[in-house]
Amino acid sequence: MTGEHSRSARLGEGIAVDSWLLGVDDKRLHFFHEMRSLESGIRVAAGEQLDLHFDLGARRAAPFPGEVRARLAALWEAQRSAGLPTGIGKTSGVRG
Template identity: 45%
Template sequence: METEATYRGAVYPWQCDHVGHMNIMWYAGKFDEANWNLFARLGLTPSYLRQSGRGMAAVQQNITYRRELLPGDIVEIKSRLLEVHDKSIRFLHEMRNAETGEVAATCEITGVHMDRDARKAAPFTEAIRGAAMKQLASSQPATA
């Protein structure tokens, strides 16, 4: 499993709602920032996406909220791949309160690699697929 964080940040007072905790729109935003760091580790860098005419599109996203985050809390997200296919990946983000270690939320996403001109799914390059398969293998539990 990848141990380096894909996102680090803080909860600002203006990100909180009338109840006093971080509003759901900011969870989605922080998970989105983690997406781009995870993608870059696979070779889906901004340069690659611009130069190749490719993009990534989320086709399914499921967020589970476990603990509230309050103004001033430090947030850390770690991410791991769950599945790799020819044109799509499924991955999981785990958001924690970095001070307490408590899981605040998880987000499972299916993302599709797409041709931006044709507006349809496109296969990953061999290099990207290889990097994804390597990360997938490292995130699987060892079997005895």
């Protein structure tokens, strides 16, 4: 991932965390999270993660229930339409 990192957070500094859903498919979610200083607005950390929906009974990755998948797809579309953050990587094959 490429990104902007201007400085580290300081002890006691107020921090905001913003998150974006970058992609969703039947079993996976791709997120981007950004931490920034409440004082300066400068990004102090950023990261991406890929999560799997897991069926604990079957002990393996499983598709989201239909209603959950539809709600996630609607969130993904709304965030994509509003604009994505700078510094994100590739979507690792996860699509809307």
